[in-house]
Amino acid sequence: MDQFNLELARYGKHTVRVYKVMRNAETGVQDVCEMTLNVMLEGEIEASWTHADNTPIVATDSIKNTVYILAKEHAVTPPEYFAALIGKHFNTTYPHIHATSVSITVHRWTRMVFDGVPHPHSFIRDGEETRTVEARIEENGPTTITSGIKGMLVLKSTGSQFHGYVKDEYTTLPETWDRVLSTSVDCTWEWAPFPTFEAVEANKDFDSAWESARRITMKTFADEDSASVQDTTYKMACSILAAVPGVDGVRYELPNKHYFEINLSWHKGIKNTGKDAEVYAPQWGPSGTIQCYATRKR
Structure with a gap:
C-alpha cells in the first residue's frame, strides 16, 4: 500500500x-x-x-x-x-x-x-x-469557537408577507400580504480566534452573547413585518454582529414550516381563505429553506 x-x-x-x-x-x-x-x-x-x-x-x-x-x-x-x-x-x-x-x-x-x-x-x-x-x-x-442555537421553533400568526417574486410558467404560489410564518431556527456565531486557552477563560461574553442571540432572534421575528424570511434573517444576523463585538460572523438557516389555508367553500359556502382564514393545514414538507451568512466588513 x-x-x-x-x-x-x-x-x-x-x-x-x-x-x-x-x-x-x-x-x-x-x-x-x-x-x-x-x-x-x-x-x-x-x-x-x-x-x-x-x-x-x-x-x-x-x-x-x-x-x-x-x-x-x-x-x-x-x-x-x-x-x-x-x-x-x-x-x-x-x-x-x-x-x-x-x-x-x-x-x-x-x-x-x-x-x-x-x-x-x-x-x-x-x-x-x-x-x-x-x-x-x-x-x-489558536482556538476557534463557533457557538449556536439549534431547533428554536417559533411561529407567528400574522406579520409576514411574500410577494414580488419571479412568476413564470412554473409558478403556482399566490402572492400574500399576510400569512402564518413558522420556522425552526438554527443560528451560529463565529468568535474571533482565541490565541490561548487563557484568552478563552478570560472571555466573559459567552453567556451574554447566547442570551443576546436568542433575544434578537425572537424579538426580530416577532416584531418585524417581514417582507421575506431572507430580509428578516439578514436583520437578525446584523443585529447580533452589532451587539457582540467579539463575533466575526453569524449564520442562519431557517426552514419554512408551512401552514396552508384550507378552502372550505365547498361546504355551505364557508369562508376560510384570505382575511377569513382561521383553520390551516400544517405541512410536514416539502419546505423552503433560507440560509444567511453575514460578516463584518474588513
Missing part, C-alpha cells in the same frame, strides 16, 4: 452524555446542566491506520472517562470554556496529540416558577431547542 497516502487520521468518542448538578449550600438553590459531547483527537497517530500499531491511541473509553472527571473537577459552563478545557487537557497531557475538536450540545432545562417564585431545584424541558458549541483547540495555534 506504499502507493497510497493517508490523508486523514483522527478518532474520538461521540455521544458522551453528561449531567451535572451545581449546589449552593448557603441558599439551597441548585442549577443543572445536561450536555452531549463529541471529542475528536488528531496528531501522530497514523501508525494505527498504516501499520496496525495502537501504541499512540488513547482509548475512546478513556476519552469518555476524562470528560466525566473534568466535569467533576471544573466548571462546565459556559460550554465554550468547557470545550476549550477538554481540548487543552488532551493537547497537553499527550505529547503526540496536537489538535482536539470538541462539539457540545446543551439540552435546555428551564427552572419552574410558581406564583412568580423560581423553584430551587425543579426544571422543565420547555422545547427541543439546544445550545451548541463547536471548538477546535490546536497545540501551537
Whole structure:
C-alpha cells in the first residue's frame, strides 16, 4: 500500500452524555446542566491506520472517562470554556496529540416558577431547542469557537408577507400580504480566534452573547413585518454582529414550516381563505429553506 497516502487520521468518542448538578449550600438553590459531547483527537497517530500499531491511541473509553472527571473537577459552563478545557487537557497531557475538536450540545432545562417564585431545584424541558458549541483547540495555534442555537421553533400568526417574486410558467404560489410564518431556527456565531486557552477563560461574553442571540432572534421575528424570511434573517444576523463585538460572523438557516389555508367553500359556502382564514393545514414538507451568512466588513 506504499502507493497510497493517508490523508486523514483522527478518532474520538461521540455521544458522551453528561449531567451535572451545581449546589449552593448557603441558599439551597441548585442549577443543572445536561450536555452531549463529541471529542475528536488528531496528531501522530497514523501508525494505527498504516501499520496496525495502537501504541499512540488513547482509548475512546478513556476519552469518555476524562470528560466525566473534568466535569467533576471544573466548571462546565459556559460550554465554550468547557470545550476549550477538554481540548487543552488532551493537547497537553499527550505529547503526540496536537489538535482536539470538541462539539457540545446543551439540552435546555428551564427552572419552574410558581406564583412568580423560581423553584430551587425543579426544571422543565420547555422545547427541543439546544445550545451548541463547536471548538477546535490546536497545540501551537489558536482556538476557534463557533457557538449556536439549534431547533428554536417559533411561529407567528400574522406579520409576514411574500410577494414580488419571479412568476413564470412554473409558478403556482399566490402572492400574500399576510400569512402564518413558522420556522425552526438554527443560528451560529463565529468568535474571533482565541490565541490561548487563557484568552478563552478570560472571555466573559459567552453567556451574554447566547442570551443576546436568542433575544434578537425572537424579538426580530416577532416584531418585524417581514417582507421575506431572507430580509428578516439578514436583520437578525446584523443585529447580533452589532451587539457582540467579539463575533466575526453569524449564520442562519431557517426552514419554512408551512401552514396552508384550507378552502372550505365547498361546504355551505364557508369562508376560510384570505382575511377569513382561521383553520390551516400544517405541512410536514416539502419546505423552503433560507440560509444567511453575514460578516463584518474588513
